[in-house]
Amino acid sequence: xxxxxxQPDLVPLFIRYVGAVSSKLSRIHGIAGRDxxxxxxxxxxxxxxxxxxxxxxxxxxxxxxxxxxxxxxxxGMRGISQPVDHPLKEPDVSGYIWPDxxxxxxxxxxxxxxxxxxxxxxxxxxxxxxxxxxxxxxxxGMEKFxxxxxxxxxxxxxxxxxxxxxxxxLGVHAIEQxxxxxxxGDDIAGQNGMLVPPKxxxxxxxxxxxxxxxxxxxxxxxxxxxxxxxxDFSAIIPDLIDLGVxxxxxxQPCGQQVDMAxxxxxxxxxLAFLGGLDTQQLLPNGSPEEVREAVKDVLRSYAPGGGYVxxxxxxxxxxxxxxxxxxLLSAVHDYxxxxxxxx
Amino acid sequence: xxxxxxxGERSMAEIMKSGTLEKxxxxxxxxxxxxxxxxxxxxxxxxxxxxxxxxxxxxAGMTVVGGLFRxxxxxxxxxxxxxxxxxxxxxxxxxxxxxxxxxxxGKVILGTVAGDLHDIGKDIVHMMLEGAGFQVFNLGINVxxxxxxxxxxxxxxxxxxxxxxxxxTMPQQKAVIEAFEKAGLRGEVKIxxxxxPVTQEYADKIGADGFAPxxxxxxxxxxxxxGIS
Numbered sequence: 328x329x330x331x332x333x334q335p336d337l338v339p340l341f342i343r344y345v346g347a348v349s350s351k352l353s354r355i356h357g358i359a360g361r362d363x364x365x366x367x368x369x370x371x372x373x374x375x376x377x378x379x380x381x382x383x384x385x386x387x388x389x390x391x392x393x394x395x396x397x398x399x400x401x402x403g404m405r406g407i408s409q410p411v412d413h414p415l416k417e418p419d420v421s422g423y424i425w426p427d428x429x430x431x432x433x434x435x436x437x438x439x440x441x442x443x444x445x446x447x448x449x450x451x452x453x454x455x456x457x458x459x460x461x462x463x464x465x466x467x468g469m470e471k472f473x474x475x476x477x478x479x480x481x482x483x484x485x486x487x488x489x490x491x492x493x494x495x496x497l498g499v500h501a502i503e504q505x506x507x508x509x510x511x512g513d514d515i516a517g518q519n520g521m522l523v524p525p526k527x528x529x530x531x532x533x534x535x536x537x538x539x540x541x542x543x544x545x546x547x548x549x550x551x552x553x554x555x556x557x558x559d560f561s562a563i564i565p566d567l568i569d570l571g572v573x574x575x576x577x578x579q580p581c582g583q584q585v586d587m588a589x590x591x592x593x594x595x596x597x598l599a600f601l602g603g604l605d606t607q608q609l610l611p612n613g614s615p616e617e618v619r620e621a622v623k624d625v626l627r628s629y630a631p632g633g634g635y636v637x638x639x640x641x642x643x644x645x646x647x648x649x650x651x652x653x654x655l656l657s658a659v660h661d662y663x664x665x666x667x668x669x670x
Numbered sequence: 671x672x673x674x675x676x677x678g679e680r681s682m683a684e685i686m687k688s689g690t691l692e693k694x695x696x697x698x699x700x701x702x703x704x705x706x707x708x709x710x711x712x713x714x715x716x717x718x719x720x721x722x723x724x725x726x727x728x729x730a731g732m733t734v735v736g737g738l739f740r741x742x743x744x745x746x747x748x749x750x751x752x753x754x755x756x757x758x759x760x761x762x763x764x765x766x767x768x769x770x771x772x773x774x775x776g777k778v779i780l781g782t783v784a785g786d787l788h789d790i791g792k793d794i795v796h797m798m799l800e801g802a803g804f805q806v807f808n809l810g811i812n813v814x815x816x817x818x819x820x821x822x823x824x825x826x827x828x829x830x831x832x833x834x835x836x837x838x839t840m841p842q843q844k845a846v847i848e849a850f851e852k853a854g855l856r857g858e859v860k861i862x863x864x865x866x867p868v869t870q871e872y873a874d875k876i877g878a879d880g881f882a883p884x885x886x887x888x889x890x891x892x893x894x895x896x897g898i899s
Binding site: 404405409410411469470473474476477478517518519520521522523524527558606607608611644645646 | 701742745746747748750751754785787789790791793812836837838841866867869883884
């Protein structure tokens with residue numbers, strides 16, 4: 328409802344916690360995973376599938392290496408896995424075997440989440456690292472893939488096409504399970520703007536996203552399409568509107584996105600927003616009072632009239648003191664009721 | 671025209687520069703690697719001193735790149751291509767620079783701190799520094815504090831530049847500063863920090879000597895710390 332620009336009774340919550348924070352909270356509450364997130368007030372759950380899913384939740388001992396079905400090798404590093412070797416060594420995709428998106432077991436976790444939560448909560452499926460990030464972070468390596476975009480354009484396009492085929496099929500299968508929101512995206516922006524020229528993104532990614540979203544809407548015309556990038560991706564927000572994206576996040580407050588009220592005024596009639604609260608300085612280093620004020624500020628900017636789901640600008644990371652987690656949760660519970668009142 | 675004085679030679683070089691060095695800077699800006707190599711060779715064949723080719727050709731191009739990148743008018747793929755073009759030129763130039771005994775502007779040890787695997791920002795800082803004539807010792811990613819100490823002992827570079835892209839790895843920048851203190855070497859180095867979540871305030875708090883919000887600023891800051899104008 329909030330995403331459809333109607334004003335619900337409360338601003339919905341969708342706060343994510345990295346594994347280590349989640350474990351701490353889990354010891355306190357005696358439950359874990361999605362149940363814990365729901366218990367802490369979230370109004371939806373997320374299931375991640377695709378290239379990003381396996382590695383981002385796999386906890387392996389430091390220094391231990393493992394290889395994914397995509398042929399990417401990762402190494403355990405302080406609680407998370409990080410890509411250390413990429414399968415596309417040369418700009419040639421001809422010998423590469425793409426994973427099969429039609430394997431029924433890929434839907435297993437979605438089915439479980441639907442059965443457990445869908446009657447009361449929104450279910451989002453996340454396909455992110457969909458295009459450029461899958462190429463640069465996983466399949467090819469940052470420096471090489473960034474230069475491929477110019478030096479080996481045909482190869483780069485073949486990689487993006489392979490990803491498009493895979494994720495379109497995977498997304499359609501997910502949508503057929505009856506989910507509410509499908510999330511696509513890549514980290515294509517940094518602290519002060521895009522990593523790649525917007526023009527290049529429009530040439531290489533936008534048309535592929537268009538065909539993907541078209542297939543998603545064919546599977547379910549009402550599916551909510553969410554786009555994610557870290558950083559300041561405001562340069563392509565009008566393009567996302569063109570593509571029929573409904574919902575964007577996580578709106579890290581950096582670059583042009585610092586002015587949250589301006590973003591809401593400019594695009595709030597066409598897009599719903601997720602995120603906005605600073606996780607780089609405020610959450611780890613601020614006082615609980617500052618966290619509380621910042622929550623109010625984010626709600627004041629993004630929440631009026633609906634079209635907003637509360638989340639910090641990223642996961643709550645392990646450098647966030649627990650008192651700030653409590654401050655965050657108590658403030659958001661105090662001020663999320665419509666009509667908004669910040670007294 | 672007979673040229674016998676040194677001043678005369680220089681003026682001849684100036685005349686030639688208006689062609690080749692400008693084109694060389696342009697080739698770096700456009701990321702045209704083969705052109706950069708060819709124009710470096712051409713400039714040398716015109717008897718331009720290697721150091722002039724570096725400063726007024728390759729570095730001049732990278733300086734423009736740095737400015738455009740900083741203003742969001744140039745982006746990572748193109749910056750990487752410029753760096754590549756510069757490398758092509760440097761391959762020709764490097765042995766000659768060594769022969770002529772040209773000294774680098776300064777030396778910098780650079781790395782992404784322990785627990786952090788982000789390398790692209792650091793690598794852009796690397797090439798901007800190199801573009802400005804610094805000698806850079808790039809220790810890579812996930813670099814433990816003691817590695818910076820060892821690198822300092824080996825290379826005696828007076829600037830240590832530390833990158834951290836995660837709020838959770840920023841404390842490692844502090845750990846490196848502490849490691850230099852413990853080793854009794856803090857007074858011998860200037861520590862420069864950067865990375866997405868890093869701020870001047872944080873730099874002050876942990877006792878770093880400098881902070882740079884982007885790669886082009888890192889070059890300016892390194893020069894400032896070494897008293898180079």
